[in-house]
Amino acid sequence: MSRIKLVGAKDGPFLLSPVENFIDESGETRAVQGHTMALCRCGHSRNKPFCDGSHRKANFEAPAVSLDLEV
Ligand code: FES
Structure with missing residues (x-):
């Protein structure tokens, strides 16, 4: 099990980290720059x-x- 953090920035997006990669809707693996997904x-x-x-x-x-x- 690993830990990730979900931060709702004040007046801004949800920031999910650390995330190395995600799989898009076409099934392609994509890198997350800075290991933070907004x-x-x-x-x-x-x-x-x-x-x-x-x-x-x-x-x-x-x-x-x-x-x-x-997770
Ligand atoms: S939170 Fe919607 S565009 Fe940034």
């Missing part, structure tokens, strides 16, 4: 499920949250 939680990204920075333009507001997960 996932949209504002609903405005044009590259869902990933954050593309659109939360800033949308003035998204959300509290900071943090969870430690075991």
